[in-house]
Amino acid sequence: MPELPEVEIVKQVVSPLIVNRRIEKIVVLRRQTILGDPEVFSKNLIGATCTHLSRIGKYLMFHFDNQKVIISHLRMEGKFYEILPDEKDSKYARVVFYLDNGHRLSFDDMRCFGIMKLADEQTYLKEKELTKLGLEPFDIKEKDIALIYQKSKERKIPIKSFLLNQETITGLGNIYVDEVLFATKIHPHTPTNLITLNDWKKIVEHSARILTSAIKAGGSTVKSYHPGKGISGDFQLFLKVYGKAGQKCLNCDAILRKTVTGGRGTTYCPHCQIKRNSSLLIAITGPAGSGKSTILNNFKVRGFATLSSDDVVKELYKKENVVRLINEKFGTDFKNEVDKNALRQILIADSKKIKELEKIVHPLVKKEIITWVKNSKPSLKVVEVPLLYEAKMSNMFDYVIGVISDKTNERLALRDPHSAKDIQQINALNQFSQYKKNLDFLIENNSSLDDLNRKSEKIINILKSYLN
């Protein structure tokens, strides 16, 4: 869990507990926590006295008078705690150091991600964990920024992933990266090669500023993390985006959005942090009969690449493996093609079956969309996805347009009187309204076709202006 400020606080809190103390005994409760042989680790440290602690990025080093060094990383949950003589080891103790004053220093690590490694004073900086690290934001000079910029021009990963990787800049983690990108008004998914030299100056400046203030505040305390017993920092009170998805942005009226970047939760302001990109992927979502197809067509006419998930599903229903899967799951006997209307009858009779169908269909649709995106040329791509949030697909899109209408039932009846009632019934089961807060644009289609066209035109122009 800890990022640079929290590790710095741990260093400050733990130093007085162990410096000038001799290690009398080491109990390794979880062998994998020690990289290398735990017996060698213990043998080299027992009898040694700790001279000082040091920190590089998120690594914490313990230096001893026998020229040995412990390199440690707390990862997500690691903590060093002092245990008094009459106290029991905690449930999550992994390595316990017995000190010459009768106290123990316990390395607690619920999730077992943390590590410790023995090294030599002369060569510890050459250990692979430390040689990989880039500069801390405070140490980055003008000439370093130019080098970082050169390096970044060759990388296409999202800037957030680039900053989380410690090889160029070290110290930022998931919280502070989100804060820095918000401060610099850079969208976390911006490809690294689009970050300008001027952006880099701002990123470095804000990183140093935010990390420094966080250290001053004692670090951030989120969930139950504490640098030591009874100690907790306050910087979480000053966070502007982390953990605040769904709340109002402090700089504008937009609602902060949560997405996923490289498997990590990411919060940002969709208005302040506009995505600059050479291409944009947009989703249109909403209930059946709301007007999605009309809007999709407006995009098509303006030269966007467009795809309808309903068409994708139609094609999937003709595939042999899909027909087989559905027959197995629903006890049907479709031959060459799944009969959509017959299937709908089954779903209406037992609404629990909808989820089962979605479990089969959604991942396949997602796959098809990804393939389509890869193969389509235009820089603006739009996909109509009726159940975008249910299918958990919203994260792959840069912007989401939602369409709602109080006239869906009338439109469905006009389109196909035969199936209208059934589709209306399924529509009623989906809670589109609860996703409103996740949308970037909302179109209320309650008036004329002209009105709908005007509204979609307006959004098309905004999206075009976002393009690099």
Next chain:
DNA sequence: CGTAGCCCCTGGAAGC
């Protein structure tokens, strides 16, 4: 080579 995605673990919270 760069990159996406999975993996290492445990437990609390939210969803059903």
Next chain:
DNA sequence: TGCTTCCAGGGGCTAC
């Protein structure tokens, strides 16, 4: 209430 699923302040490894 009990069960399931998701999520968490990190980073290494592997398959493409």
